[in-house]
Amino acid sequence: MTSNARAPARIVIAGGGLAGLRTVEELRALGYAGDITLIGAENRPPYDRPPLSKQLMMGAVHDTSLRAELGSLGADFRLGERAEQLDDGMVRTDRGEYRFDRLVIATGARPVALPGPGRQWFLRTIDDALALRETLVPGARLVIIGAGWIGAELATAAASVQDGGLVLAGGGWLAADEIVTAVGVKPDVGWLQSSGVKLENGVAVDEQLRCSVPGAYAVGDCAAFWSGRFGRRMRTEHWDTALRAPAVLAANLNGAAQRYDPVPYFWSEQFGRMLQYVGDHRGADRLVWRDPGYGPHWAACWLAGERLVAVLTVGLPRDLQQGRRLIESAVPVDPGRVGDPTVPLRDSAR
Numbered sequence: 326m327t328s329n330a331r332a333p334a335r336i337v338i339a340g341g342g343l344a345g346l347r348t349v350e351e352l353r354a355l356g357y358a359g360d361i362t363l364i365g366a367e368n369r370p371p372y373d374r375p376p377l378s379k380q381l382m383m384g385a386v387h388d389t390s391l392r393a394e395l396g397s398l399g400a401d402f403r404l405g406e407r408a409e410q411l412d413d414g415m416v417r418t419d420r421g422e423y424r425f426d427r428l429v430i431a432t433g434a435r436p437v438a439l440p441g442p443g444r445q446w447f448l449r450t451i452d453d454a455l456a457l458r459e460t461l462v463p464g465a466r467l468v469i470i471g472a473g474w475i476g477a478e479l480a481t482a483a484a485s486v487q488d489g490g491l492v493l494a495g496g497g498w499l500a501a502d503e504i505v506t507a508v509g510v511k512p513d514v515g516w517l518q519s520s521g522v523k524l525e526n527g528v529a530v531d532e533q534l535r536c537s538v539p540g541a542y543a544v545g546d547c548a549a550f551w552s553g554r555f556g557r558r559m560r561t562e563h564w565d566t567a568l569r570a571p572a573v574l575a576a577n578l579n580g581a582a583q584r585y586d587p588v589p590y591f592w593s594e595q596f597g598r599m600l601q602y603v604g605d606h607r608g609a610d611r612l613v614w615r616d617p618g619y620g621p622h623w624a625a626c627w628l629a630g631e632r633l634v635a636v637l638t639v640g641l642p643r644d645l646q647q648g649r650r651l652i653e654s655a656v657p658v659d660p661g662r663v664g665d666p667t668v669p670l671r672d673s674a675r
């Protein structure tokens with residue numbers, strides 16, 4: 326697309342994470358030549374979060390910037406500036422005011438804290454990660470609260486647990502006094518409380534990522550989108566969503582009417598294993614295991630009636646890919662063949 330009569334003149338994006346940056350990139354890739362202002366609370370160029378609990382925590386990388394430079398995007402990046410209020414056609418920040426024709430809300434999510442006066446570490450930002458990494462030294466005792474994905478990845482970087490402490494992956498001994506709270510995140514939408522934007526576990530958006538206020542859209546971890554595929558509102562906290570949804574959003578900002586209705590996907594890396602999950606198993610009525618019988622590899626397949634709705638794999642990327650296509654196509658499958666590891670998963674389609 327090189328021009329579009331309905332393309333808005335001024336687009337303001339609140340949030341400088343992956344979803345915010347990808348929206349800028351996709352708009353420019355579509356040929357949108359109007360003004361773009363991105364307001365990002367962190368005083369850093371956009372960076373990637375998945376390596377924070379993996380390669381960066383292990384000390385293998387120190388910088389996870391998403392782009393070497395931002396200048397070629399021709400956008401006004403207002404970094405270190407926080408959106409505080411949304412009024413009619415205007416975002417007010419802690420430094421100024423920005424009029425818009427279209428607004429993109431991409432303010433992501435923030436960690437949930439536990440009550441109490443003691444010091445808690447979190448793992449959401451690169452500053453969190455760099456500071457936390459400094460505490461992973463022999464002699465410190467680390468307690469991780471929360472056995473979710475990030476808590477488990479951090480445990481991978483830290484050690485294996487022994488009586489009275491932890492043994493580091495590199496062989497050091499870690500005895501424990503620091504507390505890391507990793508009990509989940511909530512959408513970072515407090516600044517929209519009195520804006521009239523409908524909030525429903527995040528910013529409620531329709532299949533075209535439009536929110537209840539005309540001209541405003543939401544994307545990424547903060548957006549609860551309507552999924553026609555699964556028949557419910559969904560808010561994922563997945564990198565894949567922040568990566569891909571902006572392409573649909575940018576097209577819609579340019580006047581298209583595309584639907585965003587993905588089969589959600591995320592991965593995790595723990596103790597040398599690759600875990601991958603695709604789909605949504607909340608509506609499932611049956612769980613079928615696939616165990617090829619060699620090493621720590623297996624797949625869990627959830628079915629709703631005769632349809633595959635979700636697959637979790639450990640070390641079986643082919644099952645993940647084939648499962649993803651079966652979920653996307655919604656074809657009926659034979660549960661007996663799903664559970665037979667000698668049959669390629671794709672051949673379980675009836």
Ligand SMILES: Cc1cc2nc3c(=O)[nH]c(=O)nc-3n(C[C@H](O)[C@H](O)[C@H](O)COP(=O)(O)OP(=O)(O)OC[C@H]3O[C@@H](n4cnc5c(N)ncnc54)[C@H](O)[C@@H]3O)c2cc1C
Binds near residue numbers: 364406450563593
């Ligand atoms: C440690 C870690 C590991 C992860 N590992 C995986 C993984 O292995 N696999 C996977 O699928 N996903 C993973 N994720 C999740 C993935 O990184 C997120 O889904 C993705 O970053 C979401 O991008 P986003 O742009 O929507 O939100 P965010 O990345 O949260 O970015 C939002 C940005 O908006 C800013 N902001 C917030 N409020 C305001 C405001 N009022 N004004 C201006 N700016 C504001 C924030 O400071 C932030 O910079 C991981 C996340 C973390 C933290």
